[in-house]
Amino acid sequence: MSTLDKTPVKRDEILFEYLVRLADDRLILGQRLSEWSGHGPELEEDLALANIALDMIGHASGLYTYAAEIEGEGRDEDDLAYFRDDIDFKNFQMLEQPKGDLAYTIARQFLFSLYSYLLYMELKDADDEQFAGLASKHLKEIRYHLRHSREWVLRLGDGTEESHRRIQDAFDDIWMYTGELFEMDEVDKKAAEEGFGADLAKLRKPWKEHVDEVLDEATLTVPDDNQYMASGGRTGFHTEHLGHMLAQMQFLRRSYPDAEWT
Amino acid sequence: MDEQKKLDEFQRRIDNGEKIEPKDWMPDRYRKQLIRMMSQHAHSEVVGMLPEGNWIERAPSLKRKKVLLAKVQDEAGHGLYIYSAVETLGVTRRELVEEYIYGKAKYSSIFNYPTLTYADICAIGWLVDGAAIVNQTMLAKSSYGPYSRSMVRICKEESFHKKQGYEMLAKMANGTPEQKKMAQDAVNRWWWPTLMMFGPPDDESPNSAELIKWGVKSKTNDELRQSFVDRTVMEAKKIGIELPDPDLKYNKETGHWDYGEIPWDEFWEVIRGNGPMNRERIRARRKAYEEGAWVREAASEYARKKKLRDEKAS
Ligand SMILES: [Fe+2]
Ligand SMILES: [Fe+2]
Ligand SMILES: [Fe+2]
Numbered sequence: 001m002s003t004l005d006k007t008p009v010k011r012d013e014i015l016f017e018y019l020v021r022l023a024d025d026r027l028i029l030g031q032r033l034s035e036w037s038g039h040g041p042e043l044e045e046d047l048a049l050a051n052i053a054l055d056m057i058g059h060a061s062g063l064y065t066y067a068a069e070i071e072g073e074g075r076d077e078d079d080l081a082y083f084r085d086d087i088d089f090k091n092f093q094m095l096e097q098p099k100g101d102l103a104y105t106i107a108r109q110f111l112f113s114l115y116s117y118l119l120y121m122e123l124k125d126a127d128d129e130q131f132a133g134l135a136s137k138h139l140k141e142i143r144y145h146l147r148h149s150r151e152w153v154l155r156l157g158d159g160t161e162e163s164h165r166r167i168q169d170a171f172d173d174i175w176m177y178t179g180e181l182f183e184m185d186e187v188d189k190k191a192a193e194e195g196f197g198a199d200l201a202k203l204r205k206p207w208k209e210h211v212d213e214v215l216d217e218a219t220l221t222v223p224d225d226n227q228y229m230a231s232g233g234r235t236g237f238h239t240e241h242l243g244h245m246l247a248q249m250q251f252l253r254r255s256y257p258d259a260e261w262t
Numbered sequence: 263m264d265e266q267k268k269l270d271e272f273q274r275r276i277d278n279g280e281k282i283e284p285k286d287w288m289p290d291r292y293r294k295q296l297i298r299m300m301s302q303h304a305h306s307e308v309v310g311m312l313p314e315g316n317w318i319e320r321a322p323s324l325k326r327k328k329v330l331l332a333k334v335q336d337e338a339g340h341g342l343y344i345y346s347a348v349e350t351l352g353v354t355r356r357e358l359v360e361e362y363i364y365g366k367a368k369y370s371s372i373f374n375y376p377t378l379t380y381a382d383i384c385a386i387g388w389l390v391d392g393a394a395i396v397n398q399t400m401l402a403k404s405s406y407g408p409y410s411r412s413m414v415r416i417c418k419e420e421s422f423h424k425k426q427g428y429e430m431l432a433k434m435a436n437g438t439p440e441q442k443k444m445a446q447d448a449v450n451r452w453w454w455p456t457l458m459m460f461g462p463p464d465d466e467s468p469n470s471a472e473l474i475k476w477g478v479k480s481k482t483n484d485e486l487r488q489s490f491v492d493r494t495v496m497e498a499k500k501i502g503i504e505l506p507d508p509d510l511k512y513n514k515e516t517g518h519w520d521y522g523e524i525p526w527d528e529f530w531e532v533i534r535g536n537g538p539m540n541r542e543r544i545r546a547r548r549k550a551y552e553e554g555a556w557v558r559e560a561a562s563e564y565a566r567k568k569k570l571r572d573e574k575a576s
Contacts, residue, residue: 027324034318034327037334038311039546041554042561043342046311050335054328061324078323102557158567159560166556252380253322259438261322 002087002236007186011194015128016070017090018191020080021234023063024091027081028242029112030056031249035099045102048148052109055141062134078262082253086243087236094177094233096242100170103156103163107170110149114210115181116142118203127195150214157218164219171215172223179229182207187234276477281407284350292476293351295469296406298367299478300348301358305369307341309543313377314386322380329426330383336419343416347408363548371529372459374537381434381441381448387427389449389456389494395420396490397460405477432501449498450506457521458529460487488518495519 008014033053040046064077094112099105120142123135156167182204184192191197215222232238253261268287275282282288311334318334321327345355361367372390377383395417402413434445461467461483473479481489491510498505509522532540 031319034315034331037318037331038308038315038338039550041550041557043308043338043345045554045557046338047335047342050331050338054331054335057324057328057331061328064324081324082322101553155561155564156557159564160556162556163560163563248319252320256322256438256440259322259441260433262325 005236008190012070012072014187014190014194015131015196016067017187018197019063019067019070019131021090021187023060023067023080024089025060025095025112026056026063027060028089028091028245029095029108030054030060031245032095032097032099033105033109036105041102049105052145052148055138055145059134059138059141062138066130066134078253082250086238086246089236089238089242089246090234091238091242092177092180092233093230093239094174094181096233096238096245097174097177098241100173101166102152103166103170104173106149106152106156107167107174109145110153110214111174111178111211112181113142113146113149114207115203117146118207119198119200122198122203123196126197131196153214153220154218157215157220167218168220171220175223175225176228176230180231180233183231183234185234273475276405279477280405281410282405283407291472292478295473295476296409296478297348297351297353297358299473300344300351300409301353301361302368302370304341304344304348304358305362305367306373307337307344309369309373309547310390311337311341312543312546313373313375313539314383316377317380317383320380321383326380326430333387333423333426336423340416340419343412344409347412350408359551363544363551368533370459371532371537372455374532374540374543375451375455376539378451379444379448381431381444382452384427384431384434384445385448385452387423387425388431388497389427389452390459391420391423391427392494393456393459393490395424396486396493400479400481400486403477403480409478428497428501431503435501435503446503449503453506454525454528455532457487457491457524458526460484460490462526462529463524491519491521 008017030053033049033056036046036049037053038046040049060081061077064080068075068077068080094108097104097108117139120135120139124132124139126132126135153167156163158164182200184200188197188200192199212222230239269289272282272287272289272292282292314330314337315334318327318330321330345358348358349355358367362369377386398413398417398420402410402417404410404413431445431449434441436442437445461470464470464482464484467483470479470482474482495505495510507522509520511520512518513520531537535541
């Protein structure tokens with residue numbers, strides 16, 4: 001939602017907005033993860049990261065398709081992914097940050113997968129059959145992402161001095177982007193009232209407890225929550241990284257809008 | 263048994279169509295040739311991820327993005343699978359990898375060409391994976407068990423890659439004027455390098471006779487190339503793509519398609535390291551390898567500590 005958008009009122013409008021937010025998160029993270037393809041530290045990890053990227057984009061595509069259906073204006077998943085600008089994208093700022101080194105990629109993946117896991121545990125019971133179906137289908141894959149990234153947090157945290165330093169730096173860097181994951185704005189509140197949205201503020205506690213537990217086991221220090229927290233992704237307010245990512249992602253599709261690519 | 267008897271017995275097994283397994287006796291030269299060939303193949307699967315990975319982020323639809331990501335992921339899997347097969351011959355993945363990123367070991371020259379438009383991705387699927395299938399279908403019958411089995415499994419996925427590439431190229435060839443242009447241009451650029459994938463002509467291929475005698479290969483480079491040309495001509499016609507060879511014509515006597523002179527000078531130049539993307543490919547692989555060093559070290563250090571802890575606990 002750019003600064004000009006109105007808060008949705010009707011159920012379908014709220015659901016549309018809610019689905020697009022989730023889809024944007026996943027598309028943007030999937031796009032970032034796919035940058036590892038062919039450049040990973042080990043073939044096994046190339047495979048694993050490509051696999052998670054593929055899941056993320058798959059989840060996004062399912063959510064966009066359903067959102068477009070709810071909207072009923074003849075748009076499809078690609079219209080939503082390729083023909084909106086950065087001020088219209090609603091993803092969390094955390095997810096658009098450059099991929100960094102493997103430590104950064106893993107720290108982000110762990111924090112976000114854990115968040116997604118807790119969120120989707122709620123969404124699988126959403127009061128909307130199709131949405132709930134998508135959520136429980138995706139949940140299986142999210143479990144794998146969480147396990148994979150958690151194992152790497154342990155390996156890197158409790159590995160060598162260098163890996164410890166790198167992943168600690170990564171968590172320290174990324175921490176300011178964790179605040180907005182739990183913000184409840186008008187859309188979230190209405191979605192919760194309609195019975196298909198989760199109470200995000202409530203997820204914060206179990207999320208933090210699990211993060212504490214894993215980072216502790218990994219001999220890492222949990223960054224201080226009492227610091228500046230970035231915010232705005234859900235309103236279309238982003239860091240400069242997103243525009244460049246979209247320019248690359250959308251250029252071909254937008255250059256030849258009449259061409260068929262599916 | 264003396265050496266000659268062992269050798270005769272080995273040859274007898276091969277002539278009988280038996281598979282040679284890792285623990286079986288084999289001539290040193292057989293082992294060496296296999297290591298060279300299989301590791302080249304594995305490197306090619308991995309380097310091949312680069313030209314295609316080049317378009318994942320720009321793929322023109324979510325579906326195409328998923329298809330391409332999955333394909334590149336498959337290629338990583340092929341690399342892994344073939345590396346494991348070579349390791350049965352007593353070498354490690356790590357030393358093999360260092361031989362090509364720092365040394366003189368080769369990978370398929372085809373991946374030293376750039377992917378300029380999205381149509382290149384389709385052309386690669388159709389032509390390059392298509393050529394790989396012709397080659398790998400033969401290798402699936404190879405005398406070395408682990409190699410042969412890895413090829414059977416890989417061929418299934420390559421067929422899928424070829425199908426997806428061909429279908430999308432067909433769509434582009436019948437799409438907007440810009441799409442048509444991209445499609446034809448991609449095929450024009452990839453055609454000759456693809457024909458070179460089968461290796462130098464038979465009279466300049468020093469290893470062929472030996473590999474055939476040992477049942478590693480069953481067809482010569484030129485035979486494989488011809489069978490690829492024959493099947494590709496019809497596929498091109500079907501989707502309205504022209505193959506960039508004015509000399510291409512059907513030979514009634516042989517029942518094959520005759521093709522023009524392959525630019526072999528270019529082939530040797532690329533082998534020598536002077537293809538458009540050689541340096542870039544090696545640079546990218548080296549960078550990944552070196553930047554991954556701390557990750558690999560961390561993983562093995564963590565495993566070491568964990569083992570120690572587990573031992574203490576039990
Ligand atoms: Fe392959
Ligand atoms: Fe292959
Ligand atoms: Fe392939």
